[in-house]
Amino acid sequence: MHHFVSQKFNGSKNTPKMINEQYPKIYLYRRLVQAKLFIDAHYLDNIDLDNIADEACFSKFHFIRQFKNIYRKTPHQYLIFVRIEKAMELLKADIPVSVVCYTVGFESLSSFSRLFKRVVGIAPSTYLIRQQIIKTQIVESPLAFIPGCFAEKYGWLEK
Amino acid sequence: MITKMTHVNIYVLNQDSALDFYTNKFGLKVIMDVPMGKDTRWLTVGTPEQPGFEINLTPITEDLFSKETAEALRDLVKKGTFGVGVFTCNDVYATYEELKAKGVEFTKPPTKEFYGTEALFKDDSGNWFSLAQLV
Numbered sequence: 001m002h003h004f005v006s007q008k009f010n011g012s013k014n015t016p017k018m019i020n021e022q023y024p025k026i027y028l029y030r031r032l033v034q035a036k037l038f039i040d041a042h043y044l045d046n047i048d049l050d051n052i053a054d055e056a057c058f059s060k061f062h063f064i065r066q067f068k069n070i071y072r073k074t075p076h077q078y079l080i081f082v083r084i085e086k087a088m089e090l091l092k093a094d095i096p097v098s099v100v101c102y103t104v105g106f107e108s109l110s111s112f113s114r115l116f117k118r119v120v121g122i123a124p125s126t127y128l129i130r131q132q133i134i135k136t137q138i139v140e141s142p143l144a145f146i147p148g149c150f151a152e153k154y155g156w157l158e159k
Numbered sequence: 160m161i162t163k164m165t166h167v168n169i170y171v172l173n174q175d176s177a178l179d180f181y182t183n184k185f186g187l188k189v190i191m192d193v194p195m196g197k198d199t200r201w202l203t204v205g206t207p208e209q210p211g212f213e214i215n216l217t218p219i220t221e222d223l224f225s226k227e228t229a230e231a232l233r234d235l236v237k238k239g240t241f242g243v244g245v246f247t248c249n250d251v252y253a254t255y256e257e258l259k260a261k262g263v264e265f266t267k268p269p270t271k272e273f274y275g276t277e278a279l280f281k282d283d284s285g286n287w288f289s290l291a292q293l294v
Contacts, residue, residue, distance in 0.1 A: 026252065033256040070253045085207075142193045146201050147166055150215070154223050156195055 031057060032070055039075065043082045044105035049075045084119045087112070091128045094135075100124065166203070166213050169243055170236055172284040174202055174218045180283040181216065184261045196222050237285045244288055251276045251292035258290070 035052045052075065053063035067075050083104040090100045098109060101124075106112035116124045137144065143151050150156075171177035181187045187204040190213050195201050199222045203213035217223065219232050235241065248254040251269045255278050259265060266287065267279040275293040282288070 026256070029252045029256045033253055033260060036253075037257065037260060070250045072249060138191075138193055142195065142201070145191055145193060146195075150166070150201075154195070154199075 028066070029070075032066055035063070035067065035075065036071065036078070039079050039082060043079060043086065044103065046105070047079060049079070080115060081119070084116055087116060087124065088120065088127065091124060092131045094128070094132065097124045097128060163211065165211055166215050167244070168215045168217045169282070169286055170219050170232060170241070170284070171216050171282070171286075172219060172233060172236060174200055174216055176283050177216045177218075178202060178204075180263075181214070184263050185258065185282075187214070198222055239281065239285045239287055241286050242288070243286045245291050246288055247291050247293055249292065251278060251290060254290060 035055075038052055038055075039047065050060055053060045058066065064074050067073075067078070071078055073081060083106065087100050087104045090103060091097070095103070097113075101109050101112040104112075106115075113124055116127070120127060122130075143156060146156070169177075178189070181204045182189060187206055189202070190205045191201055191203045193201040198220045199218055202216045204216065205213050219229050219236065221229050223229075224232065255265065255269050258280065263280050265278055265280045267277075269276050269278045269290075269292075275291050277289050277291040279287055279289055
């Protein structure tokens with residue numbers, strides 16, 4: 001990979017050694033980071049991962065391999081991860097499961113629930129209920145969620 | 160016997176702005192957000208990769224400190240007096256490029272050191288950190 005990028009983007013043989021080693025790498029990183037940020041921004045659209053590879057000037061398999069090197073997930077796994085993370089955020093905000101499912105880009109409730117359960121360990125409906133319970137508890141007794149030493153230091157125990 | 164460190168304070172100038180920095184730019188998640196009095200929230204953030212460790216974004220308000228202390232502390236934080244800690248990542252170049260793209264201010268680009276590769280950045284208040292990929 002180094003070889004490919006060096007040839008394409010850093011032809012000069014007279015560049016100082018440090019730049020020769022670093023710059024091509026940074027160029028490669030920028031393309032991968034752009035691809036990742038693209039997924040972050042468009043996770044709810046029907047993203048075609050082949051397109052991302054094209055735009056990042058990679059062959060599909062090279063792209064997947066490089067992406068996984070950096071992010072420890074394939075682009076597809078990462079997309080699922082982002083969608084589930086976002087789903088957790090929305091469920092925390094008390095949005096109903098069916099709305100969350102379509103909001104984060106899934107087309108069927110059953111595949112959403114199955115994937116959510118696989119990643120988080122519990123069904124989205126259970127997650128929603130647990131978050132509601134935690135929220136009620138926080139409103140009723142906020143100090144139960146704050147380490148006592150902080151609460152005491154700031155005088156919250158007296159109020 | 161001590162087992163773990165679970166909470167650490169970062170003194171911030173403004174909680175709303177710190178929340179935006181640490182979540183939207185730096186990529187952490189909110190763990191607790193509990194209102195405590197008029198200008199102050201119990202606001203903690205963390206990374207899903209390290210459950211059980213919360214960074215408490217403590218506002219420098221006169222709710223929590225004397226006027227004199229708050230002023231002094233605000234000045235010191237703004238001046239970049241406090242190096243707060245080290246965040247590690249799998250790939251420092253990728254993380255550096257991403258954070259830079261999101262507007263995080265770096266004072267040192269990734270540089271090879273004997274213990275790994277390290278960059279330095281500042282939060283929106285002036286606290287600075289190391290971002291490192293340890294070998």
